Amino acid sequence: MMSAQLPDDPQWKRAHTLLSTTNTSADLAIIGVPAHQGSISPTKADQTPDAIRSAIARYSTFSTSDNLDLAANPISDLGNVQSPDGTDGIARVHNAVKGLLKKHKLLIALGGDNSITYSVASGLWPDLSNVGLITFDAHHDLRDGHSNGSPVWELIQAGLPGKNIVQIGIADFANSAQYSARAKENGITVIPRCDLRTRSISDVVKQALDIAGAGGREIYVDLDVDVCDRSVVPACPAAMPGGISADELRQAAFFLAADKRVRAIDITEIDASIDTDDQRTVRLAALLVLEAAAGLASR
Template sequence: MTDMASAHLSHDPKWTRAHSIFSAPSEGADVALIGIPAHEVSLSATSAHQTPGAIRDALARYSTYSSAHDVDLRDFSLCDLGDVDSPDHESGEKKVATAVANVRANHKLLIALGGDNSITYSVAAGMWPDLSKIGLITLDAHHDLRDGVSNGSPVWRLIQAGLSGKNIVQIGISDFANSREYSQRAKDAGIHVVTRDVLRKRPMADVMAEALDIAGAGGREIYVDLDVDVCDRAVVPACPASVPGGISADELRQAAFLAGADARVRAIDITEIDATLDTPDQRTVRLAALLVLEGACGVASRKN
């Protein structure tokens, strides 16, 4: 956390700030945090590379205790692996792969801070040499099935690299945010799509339970992509591609907790925030910080 970010915060020995519980890199920590400040292949200009640091700073706004789950994250081990330098393009993706290669052996959950959505490919491909053996859940307004290499193509790249569409669930797909062609591509690939309209009629807990079973079928480990632009634009003004009418901050927080609570989930990413576009109250990066804490709280709530 920067000195500027902490300068105006109160200090209370009985109120531990969440940023303080992330240690230096440590094998065996329950949760590992890593920054992947990718931004150079984004379809639109973005300063998303500044977001990992902003999220870390925002963690200081919150405590370590969840009243709902009676979990204090001080009782668990969390570490910060730092940022991957220059993670874009083929050379950068190799750096990401090196940085995350041993995560599954050393930690229960990786939380990757983007950066744009291109990191979903680089982190997943780096963690699992055989992508045919994993499942994917995205919470995203968009399919991300474009051709080429960009923040609009990670899901398609993963499919081309071996991930089965039948083990992919896309939650929160918005109207007028995707083309008919890419919607058809999702159908052809066998992807399970839960549109924004469906989410108005079903609780997030039910949708996530079904998604986890689909993605984790056959004993698969699961990667969860939290593209924050799935939320309503009023909630996440620092997400350039968010649309009015997206899901609520609370729904995305629920999804983060439920993902962390499932032992099949080995990685969560938080993407598509440009911290330089946020409002003065920092509502977008503060939500992202809460997603980190919800995911970690989920891990702490696991029964195994």
């Protein structure tokens, strides 16, 4: 809902007006998955989906660079999955997302911690053998068990082929040698942070799409916002100095959503309760939703 402090100009349409709880069949849908209890570090990421919705009101529906107005492109807001943590929570997520790809061209899951990458993807595709995965993340997320550090390993164990996984932005001193070896052993393509210093995001995304989408397979995308530099995402507890820029992640969201093989995207690892007063992290997440919406509209 738009804040009373924001000006009302009928010729400057605010992006929150795109969200609809009654239109349940728009090309783009969002669903909140406020998981937080299994996070390795304590977090209140359960507050984030609604914070992102509120932040969307701060932006317009028009993309200047693409000469694209989203005003005629509603977004189905499917609400939040209640209590999505733990074994029972995963089952609730599965029930909530089941069949959504038949109704929508693209689903955006608003986290919540990174554990939702497993629960959402495995709910959308009971058979993961013909699915690809792209992550923008400082971390491999190949830990054992079920937490925000394990979703990629859980998806591999559930049948998603490692050769169709691309991890972009993996950071130095954010992972162990053991999990790096696990990535290699499972055929994961790793594009580390250092590569992004000399390559464009468009080039990297193209490579990732070719690998993850090989053979025409559908693709799930995990945008773990802690891939960004800590200065621009202070509400991401695991973000490091030296991560990618907010603009690079925004570009990625657009390019990824513009590809018809990308069917679902999640936005994770933001703890809205510790954001700065200017809400820079949550506002970036809101822009990721809009960039993805513009990418989808450009297909």
